[in-house]
Structure formats: C-alpha cells, structure tokens
Amino acid sequence: MGDFYQNGIITTLHNLANRPLPDLEAELQRFSRERPMGLILPSLYSELEGEALPAILEELKPASYLSEIVIGLDRADESQFRNALTFFGRLPQRHRVLWNEGPRLQALDKLLQEQDLAPRELGKGRNVWYCMGYTLASNRTESVALHDCDILTYERSMLARLIYPVAHPRFNYEFCKGYYARVADGKINGRVSRLLVTPLLRALKKVLGEMEYLDYMDSFRYPLAGEFSFRRDVLNDILIPSDWGLEIGVLSEMYRNYANNRLCQADIADVYDHKHQDLSEDDDQGGLSRMSIDISKALFRKLATRGVTFNTETFRSLKATYYRIALDFVETYHNDAVMNGLSLDVHGEEKAVELFAENVMKAGEAFLDRPMERPFIPSWSRVISAVPDILEQLHDAVEADHEEYGK
Numbered sequence: 001m002g003d004f005y006q007n008g009i010i011t012t013l014h015n016l017a018n019r020p021l022p023d024l025e026a027e028l029q030r031f032s033r034e035r036p037m038g039l040i041l042p043s044l045y046s047e048l049e050g051e052a053l054p055a056i057l058e059e060l061k062p063a064s065y066l067s068e069i070v071i072g073l074d075r076a077d078e079s080q081f082r083n084a085l086t087f088f089g090r091l092p093q094r095h096r097v098l099w100n101e102g103p104r105l106q107a108l109d110k111l112l113q114e115q116d117l118a119p120r121e122l123g124k125g126r127n128v129w130y131c132m133g134y135t136l137a138s139n140r141t142e143s144v145a146l147h148d149c150d151i152l153t154y155e156r157s158m159l160a161r162l163i164y165p166v167a168h169p170r171f172n173y174e175f176c177k178g179y180y181a182r183v184a185d186g187k188i189n190g191r192v193s194r195l196l197v198t199p200l201l202r203a204l205k206k207v208l209g210e211m212e213y214l215d216y217m218d219s220f221r222y223p224l225a226g227e228f229s230f231r232r233d234v235l236n237d238i239l240i241p242s243d244w245g246l247e248i249g250v251l252s253e254m255y256r257n258y259a260n261n262r263l264c265q266a267d268i269a270d271v272y273d274h275k276h277q278d279l280s281e282d283d284d285q286g287g288l289s290r291m292s293i294d295i296s297k298a299l300f301r302k303l304a305t306r307g308v309t310f311n312t313e314t315f316r317s318l319k320a321t322y323y324r325i326a327l328d329f330v331e332t333y334h335n336d337a338v339m340n341g342l343s344l345d346v347h348g349e350e351k352a353v354e355l356f357a358e359n360v361m362k363a364g365e366a367f368l369d370r371p372m373e374r375p376f377i378p379s380w381s382r383v384i385s386a387v388p389d390i391l392e393q394l395h396d397a398v399e400a401d402h403e404e405y406g407k
C-alpha cells in the first residue's frame, strides 16, 4: 500500500485499501448504465502468439461491464486475420478487430492519404488512431480505456482501476493515466521513464525556467505508461503523434485541451512487467534509443508550441544539465533498490544515461533541422469535416471484414 501524497498539479487517485475487485466491478456495472464502457487494445499479430495476450483475454472475459472491445491488429496477413478473429472470438463482450493491413482499411487509408489526412508512419500511434475512429463510429461507449497487449502481469483489477475515474457518473474527469511501479524479478525497470523523462523534465526547468507545463508533465508518476482512459469527447479533438512520442503527446494534448481538475492519474497495479526492448545503442532506428529520440523531440516540439525558442546552445546546456541530474538519479534508484533488497545494474544504467544524453542532442539537432515537420495525425474532427461520411465508411469496412473472414 502506498502513501496519499498529492505531489503534482493534477489529482492522484491512490490505492489505499486494496479494495476487493468484486466490489469495484459491481460499482462499474452500475455506472455502465449511465456511462457505457469500452476498451481499446492496440496489438501486433505477433502478440497473439506471445505469452501476455492470451492471459489478458482470459482475465478480460468476466469484465461484463464492458460494452465493446476494439482491437487494432497490425502486421497480419489474411490467414492471420482469420486466426485473429477466432482468437478474439473467445471474448464474450461485443468486439471488433480492425485489420489494418486488409484491403478495405488500406483503401480507406489511401482515400485519406490523397487528402494528406492519413497517418504518415506505421506504428502504435496509427493503430490507436484508427481504433479511436472506430470507437467514435460505433458510438456504443461513453468512457474508454486503452492498454498495451504485452503486459505479463495483467490482472483485471488494472482495467477496473484505470477506467473507474472516467466511468463514475459523479466524477468530472475527462482523462486518467495509469501508474505503477515497474519492478519485476527483483529488478527496477522502466529505464526510459526513470532515466530519460523525469531527469529531462527537471533539466528543462533549470535551463528554461519554471513553466506550469513542465510541472504538469512532472506530476505524472509514470509518464510513459501505455495505460489511459478518457471520456468519448476527447477522441474527437486529440492530436496523436505517430511515433514513440505517443504517451508524451497524449499528456500534452490533455493539458492544452482541458483544465487540470479534469485530469487525474490512478494507481492501477502493485506489480507490472512487460516485454523489454534492447537499448539498441548502435542503431537510432529501434529500441530504447529510438524511443528516447522520439520522446525528446516530442517534448521540444510541445515547448515550441508554448512559445519557447531553441538554438544549438540551449540544447548543449540542456544535454549537460540532463546528464548531471540523470546521474544523480542513478544513485537514488540504486539506494532505493539496495534498501528493498532489489538489484540495479549501475554500469548499465550509466550507459543508458550516456546514450540518452547523446540522443537529447540528436533530437535537438533534428528539431532545428526540421522545425516544420508534422509529427501528428490530424484530429478526427478535421478528418470528418474533410470527408463527412468517413466514420460510416470505417464502420462498414470493419463490419464487412468480420462478415467475410469471420465465417
């Protein structure tokens, strides 16, 4: 059990009593009459064959308060899509699988491309964006949660705690972000969150001076958590980055579009473990290295939209400031690990910090070289104004895919 500290400018909803799940779910069931609930699962076909997703589905089966589950399926050919329909067919809730690479959704994507409205890159951001569009099109839910499909320690209570703040009819939250401690197998994980995001935010405050936006970002206990929930109207206007800046981009958008008392974070799990990626030091194209570049760029771009000007000197001093702060954090986490009888590879952590420091600079240079790069997928309201029947088309395409391949 944790503390009850309110340490940021948004509300933190803690786990103070380990409330039994049946209690929580009975309430959700009642809430669902006023606010029907949905779940979005962005997935890769390979995850259907992994360890995490089959167990997630088993856990989800009894969640009868959910009216709809929308699954975005990436990297699947026709026979894999057929398998996916059978695989997800075990869910008792109404569900739809978006076959993103299928001919119908590809044709829709092409139509949007012709008007420069389609996502420019493949990836989770694009997948989530189409699932959000389908959720709007299907119009069955009022409160929607979203989580990753690689969670190895998934329990249904995570979903209940994640969706509760936006499902309670007397709560006014538009958005809730999940948090937890990423500790597994005797190790403290969450390298990018701990060693890049928090120290970079602190360094930005030092270099640029205090800004409420930076305090806001720093209020999130796990800024990179892929678990969030929102009210339906959020889906219309949100601008989603298509790269690894997704989580940072979503938080920034919520700050821009809503008052702080409409936003919260909730403690959703005691333990959390997922698939770990390599650092990929020699290759900026993948792993945590690419992630750190995308995230840093996302932060710089957001600051630019708040009137901050950057030049090479700013990035140099930011890199140096970040580096010192991040090294202090390595010591902090090391001591925290020792006191808890956990292990922390100090050399590995410092190597990560060195790589991230280089990448802060690279991200800065990339930002200065291409300040006008459009990293966002247009909002659904813009797409609807350009192609008024797009949601019907998306809805019909998904139905037709289910009809044709689900037999």
Ligand SMILES: O=C(O)[C@H](O)COP(=O)(O)O
Pocket: 182, 189, 190, 191, 192, 193, 194, 224, 225, 275, 276, 277, 288
């Ligand atoms: O959340 C993070 O920091 C990244 O996803 C990396 O996480 P890991 O260190 O747990 O693999």
